[in-house]
Amino acid sequence: MGDSFIHYLGRKPVNLYVMKKLKGLASRAYNSMFHTHTVAGIVISFALFVIFYAGAFSLFRHEIIQWENPDMRQPVVEDMDFDAVLERIDSAYQLNFHQVTNVNFPSEKHPVVSVYGAYNDTDSTTQRMAAYISPKDGRIQDLNNPLTTVGDTIYYLHYFRQIPAIGLYLAGLVALFFLFAIVTGILIHWRNLLTKFYAFTIEGKWKNIWTNAHTVLGVIGLPFQLMYAVTGAFFGLLTLILLPTVILLYQGDTTKIFAKVQPQQAIQVAKDAPKANHLSLSELANKIKTSYPNHEIKRAQLRNYGRADAVVTWQLDDDKTITAPGVISMNMSDGKVLAAYSILPDKKTYRSSVTDFIFKLHFANFGSISLRVIYFILSMITCFMIISGVLIWRTARNNNRYTAKQKLFHHRVTKVYLAICLSMFPAFAMLFIANKTVPMEMVGRAALVNAIFFVFWLAITIAGLFWNNYAQQNRNYLILGGFLALLIPIANGIVTGGWVWTTIVSYPSVAYVDLFWLMAGLTSLYLSFYQLKAAPSSNPQIKQDIKIPAPEMSNA
Numbered sequence: 394m395g396d397s398f399i400h401y402l403g404r405k406p407v408n409l410y411v412m413k414k415l416k417g418l419a420s421r422a423y424n425s426m427f428h429t430h431t432v433a434g435i436v437i438s439f440a441l442f443v444i445f446y447a448g449a450f451s452l453f454r455h456e457i458i459q460w461e462n463p464d465m466r467q468p469v470v471e472d473m474d475f476d477a478v479l480e481r482i483d484s485a486y487q488l489n490f491h492q493v494t495n496v497n498f499p500s501e502k503h504p505v506v507s508v509y510g511a512y513n514d515t516d517s518t519t520q521r522m523a524a525y526i527s528p529k530d531g532r533i534q535d536l537n538n539p540l541t542t543v544g545d546t547i548y549y550l551h552y553f554r555q556i557p558a559i560g561l562y563l564a565g566l567v568a569l570f571f572l573f574a575i576v577t578g579i580l581i582h583w584r585n586l587l588t589k590f591y592a593f594t595i596e597g598k599w600k601n602i603w604t605n606a607h608t609v610l611g612v613i614g615l616p617f618q619l620m621y622a623v624t625g626a627f628f629g630l631l632t633l634i635l636l637p638t639v640i641l642l643y644q645g646d647t648t649k650i651f652a653k654v655q656p657q658q659a660i661q662v663a664k665d666a667p668k669a670n671h672l673s674l675s676e677l678a679n680k681i682k683t684s685y686p687n688h689e690i691k692r693a694q695l696r697n698y699g700r701a702d703a704v705v706t707w708q709l710d711d712d713k714t715i716t717a718p719g720v721i722s723m724n725m726s727d728g729k730v731l732a733a734y735s736i737l738p739d740k741k742t743y744r745s746s747v748t749d750f751i752f753k754l755h756f757a758n759f760g761s762i763s764l765r766v767i768y769f770i771l772s773m774i775t776c777f778m779i780i781s782g783v784l785i786w787r788t789a790r791n792n793n794r795y796t797a798k799q800k801l802f803h804h805r806v807t808k809v810y811l812a813i814c815l816s817m818f819p820a821f822a823m824l825f826i827a828n829k830t831v832p833m834e835m836v837g838r839a840a841l842v843n844a845i846f847f848v849f850w851l852a853i854t855i856a857g858l859f860w861n862n863y864a865q866q867n868r869n870y871l872i873l874g875g876f877l878a879l880l881i882p883i884a885n886g887i888v889t890g891g892w893v894w895t896t897i898v899s900y901p902s903v904a905y906v907d908l909f910w911l912m913a914g915l916t917s918l919y920l921s922f923y924q925l926k927a928a929p930s931s932n933p934q935i936k937q938d939i940k941i942p943a944p945e946m947s948n949a
Contacts, residue, residue: 423581430577434782435806437570440553442779442814444564444625447551449772450821451544452757452765455502456902458544461828463889466900469504470528475674478506478526479698485533486512486522490698491664496674498690502902504528507536542839543828546846547821552629555847565629572622575615582608603788607781610774617771624755655748656734657706657722662697669701671725680728681707681721688719701726706734715759716746776814783810784863808866812857815870818917820850822877825910829884871921878914882907 450457459465475496479488488494494510497503505525514520523536534540553560611618678690688709696704703725710718722734753759757768787807791800824846831842853873860866885907886892893911897904 426577426581430574430581431786433570433574433577435786437567437574438779438783439810439813440563440567441571442776443817444551444553444567445621445772445775445779446814446817447547448621449769449776451548451551452768452772453906454544454548456906457547458541459502459900460885460903460906461541461543461825463833464505464525464527464529464534464540465503466891466903467504467527467529469499469501473499473506473528473675475506475678475693479508479674481526481531481533482508482510482524485524486510488512488522489519490695490700490703491662492519494695494698496693496695498678498692499528500689538837539839540833541828542842543824546824546843561629562633563629565626565631565633568622568625568629572619572626575611575619575622578611579615582611603781603784607778607785610778610781614771614774614778617768618775620754621775624751627751628755655720656736657694657720660696660704660706660722660731660734662700662702662704666697666700666702668699669703669726671699671701671703672728674705674725677705677723677725677728678707681709685709685719687711691718698725704731713759715750715753718749780811780814783807804861807863808858808861811863811866812854815867816850816853816857818913819853819870819874819877820846822874822881822910822914823849825881826877826884829881829888868921871917875914875917875921878910878917881910881914 475498479494479496482488483490489511492511494508497507497509499506505527507523507525509521509523511519512522525534525536526532527534539545549555552564556563674693674695678693681690688711690707691710692708694706694708696706698705704722705725706720706722708718708720720734720736722731723729724731757765784807787803790803795803824842827842827845831838831845835841853870857866857870860869882893885903891900891903891907893904893907896907
């Protein structure tokens with residue numbers, strides 16, 4: 394029939410001429426790649442699952458923050474006096490304006506003015522501060538002792554910030570190993586990539602099912618996963634990558650190397666400059682808005698505010714393009730633009746755009762909410778791919794080449810990994826519930842909510858270790874998570890009065906969070922009670938394929 398022969402696998406036509414072009418590795422190279430892929434994958438699997446699962450929720454961090462914090466449920470004040478805001482913050486902290494002070498402007502998702510700066514404590518040592526002012530009542534909220542914590546806790550978990558000093562580097566190393574696993578995975582599956590993709594089936598032996606699922610989902614999410622592996626390694630290991638360059642070329646001065654990408658970092662001001670009046674921050678902001686009506690001011694970076702040589706740097710963005718935001722620096726004394734330290738929105742260079750481009754690509758900070766929904770779905774697909782990889786590793790070792798002791802070890806490792814990963818669903822639901830049930834006025838509230846989350850996650854992870862059956866693990870976590878998920882919109886409505894039918898009009902972001910948990914709860918309960926329960930009878934041969942020195946695994 395020749396090269397044009399069309400062979401049907403299932404219902405999908407596959408051109409064998411194309412398949413002939415896919416040549417696999419030599420036997421020795423294949424075996425080397427296969428084993429390195431397996432080792433790299435199993436070492437990072439549970440850590441990678443945590444990163445992707447928490448990262449998926451972090452895509453909606455601002456929506457979650459608006460859901461958890463009543464201060465974020467208020468209209469944006471358009472004509473806010475930012476100088477008065479700084480004066481109030483200064484009276485509370487005695488800010489050191491010689492150090493960089495950042496003022497984050499309000500937006501619909503974040504309607505408060507946030508200030509990040511430095512102050513000198515009683516020992517004359519410099520301390521960092523972070524606070525916001527609520528336009529509703531003018532109250533100053535110290536962000537080092539926040540009222541709420543859900544969005545930030547999930548975001549920090551995404552890069553292991555809860556692990557002191559080395560958390561970010563660990564996340565970067567996991568991303569680097571993930572990149573290695575992706576490349577080796579492509580190489581070992583390259584020869585049969587198309588046939589495995591089109592011949593995917595959920596029938597047969599468990600090893601074949603998990604292998605097909607792992608391969609197909611890997612192909613579907615390949616560009617997405619590759620992007621996250623590269624950008625995750627970039628953010629996590631950037632400091633270590635730049636360290637030799639800083640030491641050898643810049644004599645240890647990090648300011649010089651960052652000034653190559655962000656020119657405003659090279660601005661010099663005199664520490665002993667005299668105090669002087671200058672144009673107000675609000676007046677200069679209006680000037681920028683007039684000059685760039687299609688862009689929104691995200692942040693104002695101040696140096697020597699209230700001094701004769703005060704400089705403000707504006708960060709602009711249109712929230713629609715993936716290119717870097719514009720940066721405009723100007724003297725506050727006369728409003729003159731400092732061209733040498735500015736990157737106008739319409740005159741961006743590659744060097745100035747690459748870092749922000751990577752940041753936007755990683756966090757989906759461009760386009761509409763539909764883009765973040767796509768990112769979320771792809772993240773969940775990646776999580777399932779990670780789980781399937783663990784089960785491939787487990788089932789591949791369920792044969793006579795391994796002793797009973799080795800099989801028991803593989804079984805226990807799989808059980809631990811699945812318990813850590815699958816328990817994240819009910820643990821996240823408990824985090825949201827704790828945010829509503831712990832009184833807002835309680836001292837140390839955020840620490841208590843975080844403690845409830847981590848202790849609950851640890852407790853149900855340990856509980857999962859006593860379930861030898863993997864299907865039982867999965868089903869129990871789905872049931873627990875499903876019930877807790879259904880309680881979240883109820884708790885929000887009772888505590889804040891923000892029922893879904895009221896917030897959908899006034900604060901859609903709040904309603905979206907409640908609706909997500911409502912759908913997640915119903916879906917998980919449906920799967921656990923109606924699908925997984927009936928699964929053992931649908932494919933009886935699988936019980937014969939899985940032989941472990943523990944209770945048999947049912948088809949789930």
